[in-house]
Amino acid sequence: MWVEPILALLFGYLLGSVPFGLVLTHLSGGGDLRQTGSGNIGATNVLRTGNKAMAALTLLLDMAKGYAAVYLALQVSGGLGVLAGLGAFLGHLYPVWLRFKGGKGVATLLGIVSALAPTAGLIFAVTWLGSLALWRYSSVGGMLAALSVPIAVFALGEYAMMPMFIGLALLVLWKHRSNIERLIAGEEPKVGSTKRA
Secondary structure: OOHHHHHHHHHHHHHHOOOHHHHHHHHOOOOOHHHOOOOOOOHHHHHOOOOHHHHHHHHHHHHHHHHHHHHHHHHHOOOOHHHHHHHHHHHHHOOHHHOOOOOOOHHHHHHHHHHHOHHHHHHHHHHHHHHHHHHOOHHHHHHHHHHHHHHHHHHOOOHHHHHHHHHHHHHHHHHOHHHHHHHHHOOOOOOOOOOOO
């Protein structure tokens, strides 16, 4: 009874914990990403290495691992997609290979949402890109996009997924707590800056 849910959660975690930003930066000769900018393993920090192609690929792969975890689990059972998505998100944020110091989860969350509730995923993407275009703060775009998900699934009547998406949105905010402090202090860098984010 509990074997499939546990395996789905574990599978999602292992897939989500693959640190694509760290791997791609190393393979492209950019050194250890954790020693660059903020030390974060996500696409925004990869961009700070000056390699736009690797930053874009990191973004796509971080999205893809969230989507793939959910999609593959859904092929086994409709009830396993949420667990695999949760596992992928936690794997990205807290990868065991990096002593549980991972990314902030925005791109991976987009992949998860897109697989579970495509319309909510579209709302996420529009919110994220719109916020980036308007304010040019990666952190603001990511946080607003994450907060849009529970609102979107509620509006779409997908009430069963609301608790998980509320929890994931709160985790995104928690991972951005240093960004929030810098925003309040007026010290948060905009996209394209070489400062911390």
